[in-house]
Amino acid sequence: MNSPLLNAGCRLGPSCISLLSRVVTHRTATTAASLASSPNTSESHTNEQKPKLKEKVVRTDTKPRTSNSFVLNLYRGQFQPDELFPYPNVLNEEQKDNVKMLIDPIWKFFEEKNDAAKNDMIEKIPDEVMNGLKEQGVFGIQVPVELGGLGLTNAQAARLIEIVTGHDLAISICVGAHQSIGFKGILLFGTDAQKQKYLPKLAAGEHIAAFALTEPAAGSDAISIKTKAELSPDGKHYVLNGSKIWISNGGIADIFTVFAQIPTADDKTGQVESKMTAFIVERKFGGVTNGPAEKKMGIKGSNTTEVFFEDCKVPVENVLGGVGNGFKVAMNILNNGRFGMVVGLSGTMKMAIRKSIDFAKNRRQFGRTIDTYGNVQEKLVRMAMRQYVTESLGFLLAQNMDRGIPEYQCEAAIGKIFASESAWYVLDEAIQIHGGMGFMRSSGLERVLRDLRVFRIFEGANDILRLFVAFTGLQYVGSHLRELQNAVKSFNLNAIVGEGSKRLRRNIGMSTGPNVNEYIHSPLHPSGLLLSKSINRFGSTIEQILMKYGKTIRDEQFIVHRIGDITIDLFTMAASLSRCTHSFKNQVPTAIHESNLVRIWCEEAYDRINNNINLIQNPEFIARTKLMAQLAREMVDKESTVPVHPLGF
Structure with missing residues (x-):
């Protein structure tokens, strides 16, 4: 049998595929996830940019897992529309009305009662502001009503978070550290008794919560924490010892979600191994202290301290999520809370855009207002594009979570990366539009820029999250390539011909990819074809x-980093096309304006994708990466720049 289709498939025989599923194994992906977990509560290590990823050989007879994740299926060249098209619309009219009633009072509170510049200067959120936030119910947005909270869905909460973060990033950190991650573990994993005991006072703001994971030697690499919890001889409590750094709310928190290792001896071998476990720790247990408030570049109003645990006795009933499940608890908390950062930073960008427009249309230079000049117009449009895409990602994520979509870790990571980098870009451009005025404290923009810098670091440093997204996708492809290898070994003709046909069509240029245009509005079809x-x-x-x-x-992190960039561009194209289609279908009056933003975004993203694909396959680029690695080693060896000074001394 000598079918050309079969030959096309056989070129991927066992010797070529070589168990490619082991490229990125479960252990590698898990390690990458841990590396992506520098928590919201900490301004994570900035020097942890090149982690050592561990490898574990997996079985070759397991079936490849399937997923509806849009991002994971991109890595197989497949368009999986279920979670993106149509753009979700989960709120009913009553839910919309409920959240609308909360918007005006909270907006008015921030406009009239809170002074973000003052908070920055005194490096504290005043008591009267904290009390006002408590009265507004801000500290229990998603706690069930029966436990004293507002009981909002993710989408409802996202709308309020957008307002809070648009006004004061330091307050958003305080509130987010409290509920998005501080007590989120109790909501997600707590027993009924734990919820009844802790959530009412946390929702009222009577108690403040914090999330304590990061340690001096364990930032992105969360699994390597050293804090220990040892069971007491009577088996009634764990004795907690260790320290955590950069903990938001660390100096004011009453309740901590703390992660520690429980040393456990194997019954058969006697070998001691550690089981990472989460605990609910009350300050009043004793043995809990904190250092002075950290002096930070930004978000100065929020409280950030080191926290110490010294012979802290934690009742066994305060284990959260089960012994040994600490990593799972931490990852779920962080993934579950990331939508808040995305929608929040969308609000920050809107604020900066409004300020920039107001300034540009009133600032006259060379005889006319600066909004009439092309370079300012381009800045405004690019700022608006990034805000639109960020908002699309954030509310897509929040609503998919409300729909019960189970797998969204890659989508959430992309949202966090894109939002934090876009917000930095938008604020930088806003300052540029304002010129010298933007550099002055009175504009308020320099404070927001300082506040924003940390968002690219904490809750998963962006460099690490890019690796996490890429390695997770590569692992997914690897499992399917292993299945193809097994088909070749067993001569499964249907599988071989199917794969061979797909590759042949690609090789001769017959395949243009999946038909995205089936799912989007006709004015968007040119952009859909690019996707x-x-x-x-x-x-x-x-x-x-x-x-x-x-x-x-x-x-090959030079390559993997760019694979992450490509993934981000693909996902943002799809999310913005989905939202814009929703606007057309619902006859939203801004649909044409949205479609023009989306068109520019997709066309430029398409160019970036092709440039990155060309780059990672270019031998000259690969040679440059080797040269960069060599140059970096030389700099590290010298502990400085290497060239001799031009003056010779």
Whole structure:
């Protein structure tokens, strides 16, 4: 049998595929997830940019897992529409009315009662502001009503978070550290008794919560925490010892979600191994102290301290999520709360855009207002594009969570990366539009820029999250390539021909990718075609990269970083197309304006995707990465820049 389709498939025989599923194993992906977990409560290590990823060989007879995740399926060159199209619309009219009633009072409170500049100067949120926030119910937005909270869904909460963060980033950190991660573990994993005991006072703001994971030697690498919890001889409590750094609300918190290792001896071997476990710790247990408030670049109004645990006795009933499940608890808390950062930073960008427009249309230079000049117009449009895409991502994520979509860790990570980098871009451009006035404290923009810098670091440093997204996608592809290898071994003709046909169509240029245009409004079809082509080429490229590098891809971070960038561009294209289609279908009056923003975004993203794909397959780029690695080693060895000073001394 010598079918050309079969030959096309057989080129991916066992020797070529070589168990590519082991490229990024479960252990590697888990490690990447831990590396992506520098918590919201800490301004994470900035020097942890190149983690050592561990490898674990997995069984080759397991079935590849399937997923409806849009992002994961991109890595196979597939368009999985279920979670993006149509754009979700989960709130009924009553839910919309309920959250609308909360918007005006909270907006008025921030406009009239809170002074963000003052909070920054005194490096504290005043008591009267904290009390006002408590009266507004801000500290229990998502706690069930029967436990004293507002009982809002993720989408409802997102609308309020957008307002809070648009007004004061330091307050958003305080509130977010309290509920998005501080007591979120109790909501997600707490027993009924734990919820009844803790949530009412936390929702009222009577107690403040904090999330304590990061340690001096464990920032992004959360699994390596050293804090220990040892069971007492009577088996009634754990004795907690260790310290945590950069904990938001650390100096004011009454309740902590703390992660520690429980040393456990194996019954058969006697070997002691540690089981990372989460605990609910009350300050009043004793043995809980904190250092002075940290002096920070930004978010100065929020409280950030080191927290110490010295022979702190924690009742066994305060284990959260079960012994040994600490990593799972931490990852779920962080993933579950990331939508808040995305929608919040969208609100910050809106604020900066409004200020920039107001300034530009009133500032006259060379005989006319500066809003009439092309370079200012381009800045405003690019700021608006990034805000629109961020908002689309944030409310897509929040509503998908409300729909019960179970797998959103990659989408959440992309949202966090994109939002934090876009907000920085938007504020930088806002200051530029304001010129010298933007540099002055009176504009308020320099404070927001300082506040924003940390968002690219905490709750998962962006460099690490890019690796996490890429390695998770590569692992997903690897499991399916292993299945193809097994088909070749067993001569499964249907599987071989199917894969061979797909590759042949790609090779001769017949395949343009999935038909995205089936799901989007007709004015958006040119952009949909660009997305289809990009998905098709990306899937093919990932396969080629895996075949070339095999399991050593884990060491090629110059390449993997750019794979992460491509993924971000693909997902943002899809999310914005989905939202804009929703606007057309619902006859939203701004749909044409939105479509023009989306058109520019998609066209430029398409160019970036192709440039990055060309780059990671270019031998000259690979050679440059080797040269950069060499230069970096030389700098590290000298502990400085290497060239001799031009004056010779």
